[in-house]
Amino acid sequence: MPTFDGTDARILLALIKDSRQTVVAMAERLGLSRNTVQARMAALEKREVFLNFDHRVNTAALGYPLTAFISVHVQQQKLQQLGTALAAIPEVVEAHGLSGRADLLVRVVSKGAEDLFRVNGKILACEGVERTETSLAMNELVPFRLTPLLERELDK
């Protein structure tokens, strides 16, 4: 049973505040015993609460300052192979199949405008792709965050 309680939330929130802090530090900060925190962490890990480290890497700092979301309209039958075709493009960082009209939302990073144009071309060239619609991410209106969701669990 993947139960998730307030203590787990507090541990995650502590990690968000400082991801490099040690288990002992968290234990005393949270008023828990070291063993508890350690056991909880192990449990969280086993329940796959932690995603790949990739997620924590800033693409801008890697030399890819531009992020774009590309809507891709495809012929439904070709969806499977399209997955591998898209995965072959390094700049494709993430792709979701969407409900609604049979299409995809592809997250792409690039070094600049021309580069983005080139990547878009690579996507268009994939078997099964009918058309694409590129939207450049201009700003982060709400930067990725889970703290509000976690704080909601605190009283449990």
Add this chain to the structure above:
Amino acid sequence: MPTFDGTDARILLALIKDSRQTVVAMAERLGLSRNTVQARMAALEKREVFLNFDHRVNTAALGYPLTAFISVHVQQQKLQQLGTALAAIPEVVEAHGLSGRADLLVRVVSKGAEDLFRVNGKILACEGVERTETSLAMNELVPFRLTPLLERELDK
């Protein structure tokens, strides 16, 4: 100058393989000295290559199995305040201002279909929002990954 070389890439790739491995372990795995890895890590951190820990948390495991992308069309003048209005909705996990026609792309998580409907309503109720268009993420065609980009840096 935010230079990023092959060694940095190797360090990040090692972290992606096992994010909990120690500095000494990485050093011997990569054939570098402990000091080098430590210095590199510090430099990466200073250059803000690492994002918040939030990014590594699996929302599904937290009890929010659904992810949706909501396109939000807004009156441009109201963009600023809309940022704070959206930030007040816990299920809004991320929001980008976009170029092109759809003004905002909002990433939302929810506990289920009804919940998603409710969240969409909250977004619609925000001052300045004209209409929204919800797409449910059905599958991860390409799960988030940066390894191809990093491997590209290896030979440098």
Add this chain to the structure above:
DNA sequence: TGCTAGTCTGCGCATTATGCCTACTTTTGA
């Protein structure tokens, strides 16, 4: 009421990592 299972606690122990230091060598680039 008493049993059981699960969790949290507190403690100890050996091993290992960390942070910081100095000195020396290699690489880099102006």
Add this chain to the structure above:
DNA sequence: TCAAAAGTAGGCATAATGCGCAGACTAGCA
């Protein structure tokens, strides 16, 4: 070619880790 930057090697005190174990405290259940 020379100077600056980066890497290597080693040491050292402190601290964290992984592990085990016994006891306390709940909660569910017959």
